[in-house]
Amino acid sequence: MQLINDTSAQKLRGAYYTPPAIADFILRWGINGCNDADILEPSCGDGVFLKCMYDGNILYHSITAIEYEMAEAEKAKAIPLHKSNVVNSDFHRFCLDTDKHFDLIVGNPPFIRYQYYNVEQQLLADEIFKKSKLKRTKLTNAWVTFVVGSCQLLKENGKLGFVLPSELLMVKYAQQLRKFLAQTFNRINIISFKNLVFEEIQQEVVLLLCEKNGTDEHFIEHIEVRDTNELLKLNPLRLRFPTKKIDFHTDKWTYYFLEKEELDLLERVKCKNMNTISTFANVEVGITTGANDYFTVPQSVVDLYQLQEYARPMVGRSVQVNSLCFSIKDWKQNIESGAKANLLVFTSDADINGNNGVKAYLENGVKEGINKGYKTSIRNQWWVIPSIKVSDALFLRRNNLYPKFVLNEAKAYTTDTMHRVFIHPGVNKKAFVASYYNSLSFAFAEILGRNFGGGCLELMPSEVGDIYLPYREENEQIFDTLDTMLRRKATTDEILDYTDDIILRQGMGFSPEEVALARSIWLKIIKRRLSRETLEKSVKEKNI
Structure with missing residues (x-):
């Protein structure tokens, strides 16, 4: 990644590592009794998910882990997992070059803004989006690219379990991602936390747990827990049966925080001859x-x-x-x-026809650099x-x-x-x-x-x-x-x-x-x- 002066390397990498309790829960949900899964971790950091698999003696067929930072990749390689392959590479490049597909993809992708991408990464991210017939904008955070790319690498009945910022549920730049996920997966579970999980960055996160099963059904569920301790008490089997049909006309997922009875009332409102403000x-x-x-x-x-x-x-x-x-x-x-x-x-002729006070005020604006601001500098007359x-x-x-x-x-x-x-x-x-x-x-x-x-x-x-x-x-x-x-x-x-x-x-x-x-x-x-x-x-x- 390009490093920007006065910004921490950790922040630029978006590297805020997953608490083991969360990694353990995502793995238990994803494995769910299977012992022959091909697993991918697209941004493994120092290997939190790998360590959980080792400590829990979890059975699997193969593990592939990608990490951009060499020092972190070396830490992950030191975890003695059999049939594991830690690759020191950029996930963007891996995603576009690999011909492998996976049963389960888990992780905590980096939260990196567009301007911290170098030119090559921007071009690679554009290619990932194009493969899924999506369009990437300058507002699109790196975690969105990781989600889209990972979906491309899933097998027909694969699962995806990620730690993501709660922005997923509401921000405009993730709107097409929400629609893409809703159409791609048959079961989606969102788990949110009443307490902050990443206190050092005060970032509210959610767990996005998605599954394809080959049906035409599309269901979603939201579950809120207090903290990681309460998360571990949640039975992953409960996540097999989300109850709310996905509304493809709803562009924000905050909607699904509500219970079915509450959602039904809002649907009746839409059918009760009630119009919107734009009417x-x-x-x-x-x-x-x-x-x-x-x-x-x-x-x-x-x-x-x-x-x-x-x-x-x-x-x-x-x-x-x-x-x-x-x-x-x-x-x-x-x-x-x-x-x-x-x-x-001010009118366009205020600098000429205005009184002495007006002229003095405009001159002060120039002295203060008001005329050099982004919005003011692109005007014919900066004061208009x-x-x-x-x-x-x-x-x-x-x-x-x-x-x-x-x-x-x-x-x-x-x-x-x-x-x-x-x-x-x-x-x-x-x-x-x-x-x-x-x-x-x-x-x-x-x-x-x-x-x-x-x-x-x-x-x-x-x-x-x-x-x-x-x-x-x-x-x-x-x-x-x-x-x-x-x-x-x-x-x-x-x-x-x-x-x-x-x-x-x-x-x-x-x-x-x-x-x-x-x-x-x-x-x-x-x-x-x-x-x-x-x-x-x-x-x-x-x-x-």
Whole structure:
């Protein structure tokens, strides 16, 4: 691998070695009484899986292990396993050159970003993807390539057991991989952990256990255990019968954290004449200024440089939005508090026709190098921000308890910390925004979004558009009450107790039991997400 200055060699290799308990479990699942398997470990490191096989006296036909780092390969070779072949090579090259196929492939592939690949590795990775009719992008992490390549090396009824980052379940760059796995394997089990397994990198991982059996069935199951000790108590035979049919229209596997009863309710929602946000509105990213600290300013800066001609109302942070409706009054309160509540929308001739204060501010931007930023440097005039549009509503990109959806009554601009929602003509704007505040829509937001460090939930525009929304014009009637509740900081339970009854039970005809189940789905997923935040904090405090 290419080593980058100021980055540890371990991080560049993605080398965080598997706890023996996990390796042992994957092997027990994969072997499952077989004594003549041909086994591959595509990135064996110092030989954790090989050591487990030796210590457990596991029977097999042959073992092939690949390791890129020579020093680690030598450690693996020192493990006295018969019929084993440790190859000091790049798995990419091995995958493309070998004519061998395997009954079982196990391992913990490296977590390496695209930019740490050298040119040869990038070309080899592209070839691996092409063999499976997949496309690799610059966002694709090395572990994805290892999974795709390993699938190509499996026998007709082979098994694959990997330790992978939980990103597998949700990130966009792994979307085609999820579809590929769903189509390739007949049984998929995902095992996740409530506690972090790799504390040194605070990386949440899952075990991906896949099996081909030659049938037309495609089932998946998710099992969560507390830690490696609880994992070892899990009977691998339980994994032989996943119960949930794979939904090829669902592009994220967080969906399968839920039980069958919960999944059935969500399927009924999709069939209950309930539409998604994208039916009623277009969702776009907020304005990309290229330098928020320069283009978003408090009133004091506007006054100091006499920028009033170019200053526009804006809202850019979640703390500036504490209601269902962002009004002119709310914007003025942000101005008075000293918040950066102005967006500087300079015209192309501002450097010539602007007053002395405007010219001084633009000159300061050059002195500070604002004009040399990536986004600003590719513009015809670096100070002219593109895509200046005011949206009807705002949807926060990153959120804690739940994503905020706010009517933009103040006609304020927003940066890319929020998404812009342009509501279609004929849709009642107040009813549309109010309709979002219910347990089912909150649950879909959790399912569609991505956990983004510290327990934060992030949704991109397309994901916001896919949230199911029980829109009815009658929901306008609860807008003012809901706005008041949000302003007085009512608890989420208070809000949902009120809205679920009116929106879901009375408006959509859901039974009290279905409404309660919808709430439990949301609570189940959000508690899982926020428990990671608590765990991350405790790990950081321990490290301090």
